[in-house]
Amino acid sequence: SAVISQKPSRDICQRGTSLTIQCQVDSQVTMMFWYRQQPGQSLTLIATANQGSEATYESGFVIDKFPISRPNLTFSTLTVSNMSPEDSSIYLCSVGASGRVSSTDTQYFGPGTRLTVL
Amino acid sequence: AQKVTQAQTEISVVEKEDVTLDCVYETRDTTYYLFWYKQPPSGELVFLIRRNSFDEQNEISGRYSWNFQKSTSSFNFTITASQVVDSAVYFCALSEAQDTDKLIFGTGTRLQVFP
Numbered sequence: 001s002a003v004i005s006q007k008p009s010r011d012i013c014q015r016g017t018s019l020t021i022q023c024q025v026d027s028q029v030t031m032m033f034w035y036r037q038q039p040g041q042s043l044t045l046i047a048t049a050n051q052g053s054e055a056t057y058e059s060g061f062v063i064d065k066f067p068i069s070r071p072n073l074t075f076s077t078l079t080v081s082n083m084s085p086e087d088s089s090i091y092l093c094s095v096g097a098s099g100r101v102s103s104t105d106t107q108y109f110g111p112g113t114r115l116t117v118l
Numbered sequence: 119a120q121k122v123t124q125a126q127t128e129i130s131v132v133e134k135e136d137v138t139l140d141c142v143y144e145t146r147d148t149t150y151y152l153f154w155y156k157q158p159p160s161g162e163l164v165f166l167i168r169r170n171s172f173d174e175q176n177e178i179s180g181r182y183s184w185n186f187q188k189s190t191s192s193f194n195f196t197i198t199a200s201q202v203v204d205s206a207v208y209f210c211a212l213s214e215a216q217d218t219d220k221l222i223f224g225t226g227t228r229l230q231v232f233p
Contacts, residue, residue, distance in 0.1 A: 043223045
């Protein structure tokens with residue numbers, strides 16, 4: 001499986017500011033995924049990031065709030081904009097096992113970024 | 119609509135006990151995939167197993183075993199002779215062939231193993 005790293009591992013931010021989370025993979029992958037896990041909750045897919053095209057957002061998530069970049073096949077960023085305490089969550093990126101990512105692929109996850117908004 | 123239900127929110131056992139984590143899923147797709155992930159206190163999500171809808175064979179991996187039954191739409195996970203290191207939140211997840219790449223997670227079961 002791919003080795004996935006995320007930066008920062010955790011952060012405490014003030015309301016109204018923005019934070020950019022980085023996700024780095026040790027191999028080229030077609031698609032990367034961003035998830036949110038609110039405290040004590042399950043994981044919810046925010047968006048799918050395909051290199052060279054706009055990210056695809058799930059219902060309830062918008063680009064203005066969670067802009068995503070995918071400049072190459074090994075890297076992606078997720079920005080949490082104009083943060084409020086409700087954005088306090090763990091944010092995780094994932095990639096498919098094969099690098100191509102299809103519905104048959106297993107997704108492997110990064111270590112997550114634990115965000116607290118005051 | 120697709121859905122994953124983990125009715126057990128929290129389970130506590132003493133070391134060496136066997137424990138079964140339940141997972142019930144709903145899908146209209148005939149081709150789908152089921153997963154279990156482990157999330158220890160450190161927060162990372164660790165992949166444990168993937169099963170496709172055409173393979174109902176049960177699987178054993180060390181102390182872990184999985185029971186997939188399409189007739190009851192269940193994919194249960196048993197830990198034999200539990201250990202303190204098994205303490206974590208366990209998530210069951212589903213992906214469907216028609217909605218590529220999207221993982222639908224259950225709400226998770228927190229397992230606490232006491233020495």
